[in-house]
Amino acid sequence: MVQENQSSPNELVDQNLFRQFLDRDFPELKNIKDFKLESVGGKGENYTTCLLRAKFELELNDGSHRSAAYMAKTLPLTRREQVSSWNVFDKEHTTYRDYVSDFEKMYKNAGKDVTFAPKYYPTNNKLEEELLILEDLGQRGFRNANRLAGLDLVHTKATLEKLAQFHAASAVRFELKGAYPAAFDRNICSNTDDFKEFREIQSKSFVEALPLYKSSHLKSDVESYASQAEDMFQAYAPRIEGEFSVLNHGDAWCNNFMFQYDEAGHLKETYFVDLQMCRYSSPAQDLLYFILSSTDIEFKIAKFDYLVKFYHEKLTENLQLLKYPKQLPSLRSLHQSIFNHADWIFPIVSILLPIVLLEGSDDSNMDTMMDNEGAGDKFRNNMFKNSRIIRHQKEILPWVFNRGTFEVRR
Structure with missing residues (x-):
């Protein structure tokens, strides 16, 4: 214990x-x-x-x-030592202190004002445990969007543009200053797999809900895939020769973006928060994570390729602005990377998306989520069987299946 x-x-x-x-x-x-x-x-x-x-x-x-x-x-009220062992606070301090500030300076030197995140306050005091101090963006009118509804096209494109700017700067910095520390090879730097039982229970509940999603025919494929799938949050980023890589936000869902509006109510600015899980890998991770978890169901699949193309246009535009010294990544190669990194889709549809679409309650916490008995069963029942998740899974799963996502690699 x-x-x-x-x-x-x-x-x-x-x-x-x-x-x-x-x-x-x-x-x-x-x-x-x-x-x-x-x-x-x-x-x-x-x-x-x-x-x-x-x-x-x-x-x-x-x-x-x-x-x-x-x-x-x-640290959270419970599982404090567990979360502390993931090294996410150290990573977030490094990201704000070293990388966000560098990226913003790079754009300023290129003649463009870009701000990625709230102001970071490094403390001079030696602290007993993990703590991060940041600007309160609420004082400037920033707020989150409604995660249950999903982001509309305006907010989606604004977020993709900011991700493209972040990714572009991170790729240029890599060429100028060398590799990111080893901690950025993974989202969560855990020494032990604390989530194996959780993943098994979550996968079982997901499979049991497939009939609700009109996807009973996927049962054997999903079970086979889940039995050999690794935990993507703890997995080391693969190194694929010639693949374009960036510093991913790593936890790019709608609650980790905040939006500011002008007096007329028009979207004015987009900032990142929660940079604890940054990972150096293909931008496919952030793209799959964000689009599938956080956008309006009306277009997340219907406009998926369009959104990738929009992101690619902004990515190459900013790489050119920052004088990226290598060949620009092609749109085709980006799509290929999305196929290559499709292992991210399973944790998105079986863990992240059900959490995003679940209404908040007293049971919405990590203890309940990882419980394998009564409280956890009730929580998972609400996650996988509410009307929102059913609607999203009906739209997403056929697209996922037709892309060969659940094929077991021999």
Whole structure:
């Protein structure tokens, strides 16, 4: 049994932690008049971290008052040691500190203003456990889209364009500064496979729901495929000779993108959040993950090839802007990579998509999700048998099957 640290994140995050950031952001700061810490994110919106908003009321030297807020990201309330062992906090610090800042500078030097993520605040204090401090994007009007509805075409294209910009910069940086650290060869750097039983139970529930999706004929194919499929989140990225590779976001579903709007309600800006699982591999990973999990059912399959083409246009445009020194990846080679990395589709349709389309509840957490008895059975029943997932699977599974996704490699 995993021995858990029972300390509450609220006990680990106090106002003194933020003093260095407040002094930098408010040089005329006189006093902190009020400090409040509140949990962020509704039920079913986050499974592997705890998000806290630190809110301040400040008095400045001239007697005026200002409000300020920061986001604190800590280990979850349960399975803390397990999540800590995945090395995702170290990866996220590195991504914000070294890569996001580099990528933004690369665009600025090329004459283009591109911002990928909230402001990152590196702490000077030695901390007892994992903690990440970021700008509170809500103060600038950023918000998530409705994950149950899926992103419309405007939000989808904006997200794909931002992914293309991120990918392009990461590919150029690789050529300029060399390989990314070994931790970026995997999404989750676990030393043990903690999810084997979970994957087996999840796959069994998925197979049992196939009749609801008008896909009973896929039963034997899916069972055979699932029995030999590795955990893609823990798998090392394959190295395919000549394949174009980038730093993937790694967890590119709709809740990890935030959107800002102008006064007329038009989409103005798109930022990334949750950069814990970045992985250096083909952009096929992010494309499959994002399009299949997070877009409107009306076009995610009908316009799949169009969306890949749109992404490719933005990718090559930004590679050229940043003076990528190698041959530009062709659209055909990108489609081929999507076929080559089709192993991502199974965890998307059997784990990620059911979570995305499930309404939040008190049971929407990692403990329930990994439970193999009563509470877990009820949770999986809701995941695989609600009307939204049925509609999406009816659309996706024929397309998946016709692409040979569940063929077992001999």
